Amino acid sequence: MDSFIKSIKKLIKPSNICEECNYTCNTINFQRNFENWISGNGYIDKFIQDTQLLAHENIKEVLEWIPYDRFYNITKSGFELYKAYWIDGNIYNWNDKNQNWNRNNNMIVTLKRINNLKNIALEFMNEIKIDHEFYGITQNPETNNYMMVLNDKCKICNYVCNAIHFQQNFINWTSGNDDIDKFIQDIQLSVHYQKKALEWMPYDRFNNTIKSKFCKTYITKWIDGKTKLGKI
Ligand SMILES: [Zn+2]
Numbered sequence: 400m401d402s403f404i405k406s407i408k409k410l411i412k413p414s415n416i417c418e419e420c421n422y423t424c425n426t427i428n429f430q431r432n433f434e435n436w437i438s439g440n441g442y443i444d445k446f447i448q449d450t451q452l453l454a455h456e457n458i459k460e461v462l463e464w465i466p467y468d469r470f471y472n473i474t475k476s477g478f479e480l481y482k483a484y485w486i487d488g489n490i491y492n493w494n495d496k497n498q499n500w501n502r503n504n505n506m507i508v509t510l511k512r513i514n515n516l517k518n519i520a521l522e523f524m525n526e527i528k529i530d531h532e533f534y535g536i537t538q539n540p541e542t543n544n545y546m547m548v549l550n551d552k553c554k555i556c557n558y559v560c561n562a563i564h565f566q567q568n569f570i571n572w573t574s575g576n577d578d579i580d581k582f583i584q585d586i587q588l589s590v591h592y593q594k595k596a597l598e599w600m601p602y603d604r605f606n607n608t609i610k611s612k613f614c615k616t617y618i619t620k621w622i623d624g625k626t627k628l629g630k631i
């Protein structure tokens with residue numbers, strides 16, 4: 400009788416409702432997209448799909464197939480390791496209005512070569528996940544190598560915290576003075592989850608500078624979006 404009711408329910412319910420969650424959960428949104436991507440390897444397709452089918456309300460363990468042309472500025476960073484910018488970035492939730500995923504655009508990630516596809520599930524469980532967030536799999540079209548798309552987890556916070564984001568950006572700035580660089584970097588490496596940290600701000604990032612006659616205060620509008628009031 401139960402199975403009869405279930406099959407009737409299936410007929411009545413539109414297919415975009417998850418039987419487990421009773422609404423259009425993450426799993427349904429991933430499932431709808433299955434026909435729009437293919438890795439070219441059945442084992443990887445299944446591996447990725449399985450993580451997406453388990454998503455329901457939690458997308459933390461989800462993997463995606465990420466075409467290699469979604470990465471730029473790919474540079475070698477170690478043995479079988481590369482740093483790259485990922486245009487789309489990882490998913491953090493579903494946007495109902497846009498009917499698409501909200502993502503952390505232009506994020507820095509690590510690409511790590513997968514040597515044996517058969518081991519990937521085991522590798523993922525035992526080794527990679529301890530120190531990394533695992534976002535998906537890609538394939539270098541020149542070498543045909545499959546690669547994991549990862550990010551380093553902070554050893555203190557156990558996720559990709561502010562300190563990690565700052566550290567990834569160290570190569571993109573210098574004050575021109577090693578002591579000042581070190582001073583700012585040390586503070587940035589200690590912030591973890593607080594919002595405020597020191598930044599090196601090049602003078603050309605300020606515009607509309609108005610100098611007050613009396614207290615040498617500059618009201619500046621910082622191009623990057625914050626309004627600052629301070630002495631220079
Ligand atoms: Zn569900």
Ligand SMILES: [Zn+2]
Nearest residue numbers: 553556560591
């Ligand atoms: Zn941290």
